[in-house]
Amino acid sequence: MDLNIDTDDLNICVQCGLCLPHCPTYRVTGDETMSPRGRINLMREVQDNDAPLTDEVVDAFATCVQCRGCEPACPSNVPYGQMIEQTRETLVEVGKVTPAWQQLALKPLAHPKLLRAGSVAVAVASKVGMVPTRFGLPEGLPIRQKPLVASGDDVWMFTGCVMDAWQRDVHHATQRVLEAAGFGVKPTGRLAPCCGALQTHAGVGDQARRLAETVIDQLEGQPVLVNSAGCGAAMKDYGRTLGTERAKAFSHRVFDISEFLAGHADRLPDATPLDLRVAVQDPCHLRHVQRVHHATRDVLRPFVRELVELDDDGLCCGAGGAYSVLQPELAGQIRDRKIAAIDRATPDVVASANPGCSMHLAAAGVPTVHPLTLIDQAITTSGPGN
Amino acid sequence: MAGLLSSVRKRLSSDALRTGRNGGQTDPVVAELRAALAPDRVRYDGAERTVLSHDASIYAGGVAGPVCFPLTTTEVQAIMVIAERHTRNVVPRGAGTGLAGGAIPLGAPIVVSVTRMNEIEQVDTANRFAWVGPGVVNLDLTRHLTPLGFHFAPDPSSQQVCTIGGNVANNSGGPHCLAYGVTNAHVLAVEVVLPNGDIVMLGGLEDEPAGYDLRGTFVGSEGTLGIATRVAVRLTPNPPAVTTLLLSFETIRDAANTVSDIIAAGMVPAALEVMDQRITVAVENYVHAGYPTDAGAVLLAEVDGLAESIEIDAHHIAALGHKNNALHIRVAADEAERAALWKGRKTAFGAIAQIAPDYYLHDTVVPRGALADVLDKIYEIADRHDLLVMNVFHAGDGNLHPLLVFDAREPGVVDRVHQAGAEIVRASLDAGGVLSGEHGIGVEKQAYMDEFFTAEDLAHQNRLRQAFDPGCRTNPGKVIPSGHSCADIQALRSVPRDVWA
Numbered sequence: 001m002d003l004n005i006d007t008d009d010l011n012i013c014v015q016c017g018l019c020l021p022h023c024p025t026y027r028v029t030g031d032e033t034m035s036p037r038g039r040i041n042l043m044r045e046v047q048d049n050d051a052p053l054t055d056e057v058v059d060a061f062a063t064c065v066q067c068r069g070c071e072p073a074c075p076s077n078v079p080y081g082q083m084i085e086q087t088r089e090t091l092v093e094v095g096k097v098t099p100a101w102q103q104l105a106l107k108p109l110a111h112p113k114l115l116r117a118g119s120v121a122v123a124v125a126s127k128v129g130m131v132p133t134r135f136g137l138p139e140g141l142p143i144r145q146k147p148l149v150a151s152g153d154d155v156w157m158f159t160g161c162v163m164d165a166w167q168r169d170v171h172h173a174t175q176r177v178l179e180a181a182g183f184g185v186k187p188t189g190r191l192a193p194c195c196g197a198l199q200t201h202a203g204v205g206d207q208a209r210r211l212a213e214t215v216i217d218q219l220e221g222q223p224v225l226v227n228s229a230g231c232g233a234a235m236k237d238y239g240r241t242l243g244t245e246r247a248k249a250f251s252h253r254v255f256d257i258s259e260f261l262a263g264h265a266d267r268l269p270d271a272t273p274l275d276l277r278v279a280v281q282d283p284c285h286l287r288h289v290q291r292v293h294h295a296t297r298d299v300l301r302p303f304v305r306e307l308v309e310l311d312d313d314g315l316c317c318g319a320g321g322a323y324s325v326l327q328p329e330l331a332g333q334i335r336d337r338k339i340a341a342i343d344r345a346t347p348d349v350v351a352s353a354n355p356g357c358s359m360h361l362a363a364a365g366v367p368t369v370h371p372l373t374l375i376d377q378a379i380t381t382s383g384p385g386n
Numbered sequence: 387m388a389g390l391l392s393s394v395r396k397r398l399s400s401d402a403l404r405t406g407r408n409g410g411q412t413d414p415v416v417a418e419l420r421a422a423l424a425p426d427r428v429r430y431d432g433a434e435r436t437v438l439s440h441d442a443s444i445y446a447g448g449v450a451g452p453v454c455f456p457l458t459t460t461e462v463q464a465i466m467v468i469a470e471r472h473t474r475n476v477v478p479r480g481a482g483t484g485l486a487g488g489a490i491p492l493g494a495p496i497v498v499s500v501t502r503m504n505e506i507e508q509v510d511t512a513n514r515f516a517w518v519g520p521g522v523v524n525l526d527l528t529r530h531l532t533p534l535g536f537h538f539a540p541d542p543s544s545q546q547v548c549t550i551g552g553n554v555a556n557n558s559g560g561p562h563c564l565a566y567g568v569t570n571a572h573v574l575a576v577e578v579v580l581p582n583g584d585i586v587m588l589g590g591l592e593d594e595p596a597g598y599d600l601r602g603t604f605v606g607s608e609g610t611l612g613i614a615t616r617v618a619v620r621l622t623p624n625p626p627a628v629t630t631l632l633l634s635f636e637t638i639r640d641a642a643n644t645v646s647d648i649i650a651a652g653m654v655p656a657a658l659e660v661m662d663q664r665i666t667v668a669v670e671n672y673v674h675a676g677y678p679t680d681a682g683a684v685l686l687a688e689v690d691g692l693a694e695s696i697e698i699d700a701h702h703i704a705a706l707g708h709k710n711n712a713l714h715i716r717v718a719a720d721e722a723e724r725a726a727l728w729k730g731r732k733t734a735f736g737a738i739a740q741i742a743p744d745y746y747l748h749d750t751v752v753p754r755g756a757l758a759d760v761l762d763k764i765y766e767i768a769d770r771h772d773l774l775v776m777n778v779f780h781a782g783d784g785n786l787h788p789l790l791v792f793d794a795r796e797p798g799v800v801d802r803v804h805q806a807g808a809e810i811v812r813a814s815l816d817a818g819g820v821l822s823g824e825h826g827i828g829v830e831k832q833a834y835m836d837e838f839f840t841a842e843d844l845a846h847q848n849r850l851r852q853a854f855d856p857g858c859r860t861n862p863g864k865v866i867p868s869g870h871s872c873a874d875i876q877a878l879r880s881v882p883r884d885v886w887a
Contacts (some may be wrong), residue, residue, distance in 0.1 A: 011743045016442050016736040017483040020547050021523055030455060030501030030521065031434070032482065038437040045436055056433035073546075075672045076739030311529065 003047045003090045005083050010047065012078045013040045019070035019080075024316040025063050028333040033060045036070040036080050043087060049119035058096045061087050063330060065323050066201050067284035067316035072291070081289065082240070088203030097203045102326075106204060109161040110211055134194075148175065151182010156224040156237070157259075159187050159366060161194040161362055163228045163355040170355075173376035174227045174257055180379050181267040190216040195226075197234035197285075197323045200241065212238050216250045224250075227257040228370055229283035229354035230321060233290050257372060258353065262295035265377045270302075271382035274374060277306040279347035281338070281361070281368070283354030287314045300371045312341040319360035335364055342366060349374075406758040409820065414495065415472050415875040416452050422464035427455040427502075438479065438497050442544075444746060445487035445829055447863075450477075451494040455502050457575060459585060459615040462498065467583040467611070469496055475859045476581070478609045480521065480549030484749055485735075486828030488556065488608045492863040497841040500612060507616070508532055509676040515574055515591055520551025520614045527619070536621040539566035542824065551614050552574065557606030558809045559824035561731065563655040564686075564782035566622060567867045577616040581855045591618060603850065608826050609861035611854035625690035628656070630718040630727060633707040634681035638662050638777065641683040642758040642766060644703075644710040645781040648687070649755055653699055658782030659731050665776040665789070668737040675726035683715055685781065686731055734778045735789070742774070742791040746803050750814035751870050754784045763813045764788050771806040773799075785816065785823035812837075832867040844870035 019036040026035035033042070033056070042060050045051035063173050068081040091097040108115045123221040145168040146161065155178065159171055175185045192215040196208035201333065216238065232254060234241075239248035261268065273312035280296055287293040293314075301307055318324060318334030338361070342350055352358045358368040398429045420427040429435075438450040439624050451474070456462045469476045473883050476497035485851070491497060502589065503519035505810050506527060511534050518527060519680045524545040528537040541560035542548055554576060559568040566572075575589035589601025604611055616667050648655065662683050663667065670677040677684060685707070689699040718724040738745050752760045761777060768775035768790065776789045788810055792799045811821065811834050820837050821831050835844065852858070858872040865871075 012739050014442075014736060014739045014743065014745065015440060017481055017544065017547050018733060018736050020481055020483075021525075030504065031429075032499075033433050040431055041437050051432070051436070054432055056431040060433055060437075071611065075733035077672065097657030155716060203807045264867075324482075 001046055001050065001053060001089050003043060005043055005047055005086050010044055011081055012038065012076050014378070015041070015077060016075070018075060019073050022069040022073040022313065022315065024065055024067060024069065024318060024334040025330055027315060027337065028330065034063055034219050039064060039084065040078070040080070043083060053094070053096060058091060061091060062097050063327055065316050065318065065320035067320060068288045069284055069314065069316055072288050073357070085200055088201070089205040092203035093363050099206060102202065106199050106202060107205060109198060111193065111322050111345045115161055115165050119326045132336070134277035136181045137377060146172065148172065148187040148189060150186045151175065151179055153186050153222060154183040155185060155222050156219050157187050158192065158195070158224055158226045158231060159189055160228055160231050163231070165353050166359070167370070170227060170370040170373055173370065174372045176376050177261070177268070177372055177379065180269050181261065188219060195231040195234045197198070197230045199201050200234060201321050209242060212242055212247070216247055223260065224254045225257050225260050226254060227292050227353065227370065229256065229286035229290065230356060231257045233285035236290060256290055256292050256295065256353070258295040259290070259292040265299065269379055271378040273302065274304045276304050276348045276374070277308060277346070278304045278340055278374065279308050279310055279350045281310060281317065281352040281357060282314050282340070283352060283357050284314070284316050286353055295318070296351070296371050300351060300375060303375045308345045308347055310341045310345055314336065317357050317360055319354070323355055325359050331360070335360060339364060339366060346349070389835065407837060413452060415468055415474055417453055418468045419465060419496070423454060423456060423461050427457070429453045435639070438482070439491055441482040441484045441487065441489040443485050443490065443828065443830065444744060445490055447487065447490040447492040447659045447829065448494055450497045452492045453497045454501050457502055459579060460620065462579045463583050463585060465496065465498055466581060466670050468597060468730055470582055470857070473859070474858070474860050476613070477861050478551070478555070478613045480552035481523070481547045483548045484545040484552065484556065484826065485749070486822070486826045486830035488828035488861070488864060489828050490829070492829070494767050498550065500613070503615065509534065509621070511536060513591065515618050516618055516621060520549060520554070520617060522550045524548050524550060524553060525565065525750070531621060532624065533662065535624055535639065536685040537617055537624055538571045539572050539622040540607065542657055543735065545732070550617050550629060551775055554614050554617055555607065555609050555628070556826040558823065559780065561659050561780060564658060564780065565654050565656045570602060571599065573605050573617060573693045574616040574620055576601055576614045578612040578614055580612045581857060581860050585678045587616070596707050606826070608828065608865050610851055610865055612735055612860060615687060625656070627693040627696055628690045628724070629696045630690060630724045631687045631700060631703055632677070632716045632718070632727060633684070633685040633687065633712045634678045634714045635685065635710065635712055636682045638683035639643060639758040639759055640710045640712070641685045641874055642761060644707050644712070645757065646754050647706045647710065648703055651702065653702065655687055655699065655703070655782065657686065657691045657782070659686040660684070660777070660779055660781040661731065661734065664741070664774070665734050665738070665778045667875070668740050669730040670825040671740060672733060672737045673726060673730035675723070675730045677727070678714060685693055688726060692882050716753050726777050738791050739774065742793050744792050744794045746792070746807055748786065748788050748807060749822045750811060750819050751783065751785045751823040752814050752817045752819035757781065757784055757821070760786065760813055760817050760819070764810050767806050767813065771802045773802055773806050773874040780823065783823070784819070827865045832865065835867045841870065848872060
C-alpha cells in the first residue's frame with residue numbers, strides 16, 4: 001500500500017542504527033519495532049513490498065512520540081519527521097489511527113470560546129476530583145484568567161490554543177518581558193486561534209493546513225514570536241507543509257521567544273538573579289526540530305543563580321502533544337527516565353518552554369515553569385530602574 | 387557471497403508480515419516461551435519478526451522466529467532449555483549494529499534480544515571492575531563511570547548504540563583501542579548460558595584465573611558458543627589530560643606515512659584515525675566540525691596522559707606531520723571542538739548515505755608499513771570496477787575500512803561490488819594482513835575463511851565450537867564456512883515455511 005512517502009526519502013536510511021538510543025520508545029522498551037530504524041523498515045515493507053497493515057505495524061507507527069530526537073542523530077539526514085507525519089496522514093485516511101472521536105476532539109482547538117468553555121469545565125471538574133488521574137492533568141488549572149491587551153505593534157506574540165486556555169500566565173509574563181525590553185506587543189488571540197501542530201501529529205493534515213493558512217493570512221508584517229516550542233516548530237515548517245512561497249516567507253518571520261530575545265539581549269534590563277538552581281529541560285521541538293535550545297540558556301542565565309544541564313542527551317519527556325493521553329503507559333515510562341535525570345541534577349525547579357512538557361512533568365509532581373516566567377519574576381521583583 | 391549480496395536489504399520479502407495478524411500461533415515453542423517469560427515479552431507477530439530479521443549489514447538471511455526479551459539469566463536459561471527440547475536454533479542480539487550479518491537470523495531461529503538486560507549491577511572502583519548486563523549500551527556505561535573517574539575503554543564508532551554483549555561477541559575495537567587494547571583486554575569474566583541451559587562463569591575477577599582462558603575463547607565468538615548474561619568489565623581511569631590534533635594532507639599516502647612515522651618514533655597515541663577526502667566531505671556536511679574538505683586526507687590524532695607529556699607528544703606528531711608535507715595542523719581548542727571532531731569520525735558510515743543508498747564495508751587489517759601501498763591498490767581496484775570507494779580507518783593499528791558505495795538499484799552493480807570486495811580482501815591478505823579487525827566474520831567474510839585458514843585449522847575451530855555447542859544451535863551458520871561447519875549453512879538459507887505458515 002502506498003503510504004505516500006517520498007521514495008527517495010525512504011531510500012536514504014542505511015539502517016546503521018545510530019538513531020536507536022535517541023528514540024524514547026526504543027529506550028524504554030528495547031524493542032526495535034519501536035525505533036526509527038524499525039519504523040522505517042516497516043514503512044518500506046508496506047510501501048515497497050505491499051506488506052499488510054497489521055495491528056502491530058499500525059501500533060509501531062502509532063507509538064512514535066514524534067519528538068524527532070532521531071533527526072539530529074542521523075548522519076544521513078533522513079527526514080524521519082516528515083515520513084512519520086505522512087504515514088500517520090495516510091493511516092488516518094484509511095481509518096487506522098486517530099478515529100473520528102479523536103478528530104472531533106481536535107476541533108475545539110481552533111475555536112477559542114469553545115476551548116475556553118471546555119477548559120473551565122475540565123478545571124472545575126478537576127478541582128472537585130472528577131477527572132481520572134490517568135488523564136495526567138496537572139493540579140490547579142486556571143478557572144479565571146486576565147485578558148491579554150496589545151501594547152504596541154513591534155512584534156506578534158502568538159498565543160495559540162491550549163496554551164492560552166491553560167497557561168495564559170506565561171503569555172502575560174512573556175509580554176511583560178518583551179515590554180521591559182522595549183517592544184510593543186500584539187497578542188494574536190482569536191486572529192490566529194491554533195497553529196495546527198497537534199492536528200499534524202495526529203495525521204489530520206487537512207485541518208492542520210487550513211489552520212496554517214489562517215495564521216499566515218492574519219499575521220502580517222512583524223516578527224511572530226512563539227513561546228510554545230511545539231507551535232514554533234510547526235509554524236517554522238509551514239513552508240514545507242503548505243509548499244507555497246508565501247508560507248516560506250512567513251516561516252522566516254517566526255522565532256522562538258528565547259531565540260528572539262537572545263538576539264536582543266542588550267535590551268533586557270538587569271535584575272537580581274532569582275535564588276534558584278534551575279534545570280533546563282529542552283522541549284524536543286525546540287532542541288531537535290528548531291535546534292535553538294541554546295538560546296534558552298543564553299537568555300535565562302543572567303536571571304537565576306545557577307543553570308544545570310540534564311545528563312540524558314535531550315531525550316524526550318514523553319509529553320508529545322496528545323501522546324501522553326493516547327499512549328499513557330509508554331508516556332509514563334518515558335517520563336520516569338526524564339524524572340530520574342532531573343533527580344540526578346538536583347534542581348529547585350525545571351524550566352521548560354513548551355506547555356505539553358511542563359504539564360506532563362507537573363502532573364508527576366515535578367515543579368516546572370516556563371523560562372520566561374522566571375525571567376519575568378526576576379525583572380518584576382527587582383523593580384523598575386534596577 | 388554474490389547470492390547473499392544480491393538479496394540486499396530492500397529486497398527482503400515480507401513473508402513474515404504476510405502471515406497475517408499475530409503471525410499465527412502455530413509455532414509450538416511460542417506458548418512455552420510465553421509461559422517461561424511473560425506473554426508480552428515473547429513476540430511472534432509479523433512486524434517484530436520482520437524488523438528483527440535485519441541488522442546494520444546489507445545481508446538478508448532468513449526470518450526471525452519468536453522474539454524473546456528476557457530480563458534475567460534464569461529466563462535466558464529457560465529459553466535455551468525450551469530451544470534444546472524442540473531442537474530449535476537461537477540467535478542472540480544486542481542493538482543490531484553489526485556490519486557483518488552476525489545478528490541476522492538464518493532459517494527461522496528463536497531470537498533472544500538482550501536489550502532489556504541493561505542494568506549496571508555493581509561498580510567497584512577500588513578493584514576496578516563493574517558487573518553489567520549484556521544489554522547495557524557502551525556509551526551509557528562510560529557516562530555512568532565518568533563522574534567516578536573511569537570509563538570503559540573500547541569505543542566502537544557505534545558506541546552510543548551498541549551493547550556490551552555485542553562488544554563481547556565481536557571483540558569490538560574502536561579508535562581508542564590503539565593505546566588501550568580491544569574488548570578482550572577489558573573483560574574479566576562472563577556469565578554464559580550454554581546451549582544446553584547450563585550456566586557457567588568464564589574467567590574471574592582475580593588477576594590470574596587458573597586453568598585455560600575460556601573467557602578469551604568466548605570473547606569474539608560471535609554468539610556461536612552461548613549467550614552472555616552478565617559481564618565483568620575492567621574500569622580504565624580517565625586520562626588527566628587529552629589533546630586532539632587534526633592534520634590535513636594533499637594525499638592519503640602522506641597521511642599513512644605520518645602514521646607509520648609516529649609509531650616508529652616509539653609513541654603510542656590514544657588514537658590515530660585517517661579519513662580520505664570523499665568521506666571527509668560527507669562527514670563535514672553533517673557535523674560541521676570544521677573538517678577541511680579540500681584536503682586529500684585528514685589524520686585525527688589524539689594523545690592522552692599527563693599534561694606535560696602530551697604537550698611533548700603533540701609537538702612531536704606535528705613535526706612528523708610537517709615532515710610528511712602536512713597542509714595544515716589544528717589543535718582542538720576545547721572539549722566542544724574535540725567532541726565535534728570525534729562525532730564526525732564516529733558517524734562516518736552513516737553519513738555516506740548522502741552519496742549513495744548502499745554500502746559494502748570491509749574490515750581488513752594490514753601491517754602499518756604496508757598501509758600506503760594497500761590503499762593505492764584499493765583505489766586502483768575500485769577504479770577498475772567503476773566503483774566509488776571511500777577510506778576511513780583506524781590507521782594506528784592498520785585496520786582498514788574501505789567502503790564501496792553504490793545504489794543497488796543499478797543493474798549489475800552488486801556483482802561489481804562483490805568482485806571488487808574480493809580483490810580488496812585478497813590485496814590485504816597478500817600484504818600480510820588479516821580478514822577482520824573488529825566487525826567479526828558473521829556471514830560476510832565466511833567465504834574468505836578458507837583462504838586464510840587451512841582445512842585443519844577450520845576443523846579445529848569447529849571442534850572447539852562443538853565443545854560448547856554440540857548441536858550447533860546458537861547462531862548457526864556464522865563464522866565457520868560451509869563444509870567445515872557442523873551446521874548445514876545451505877539448509878539455513880532456505881526459510882522453513884512450515885514453522886509458522
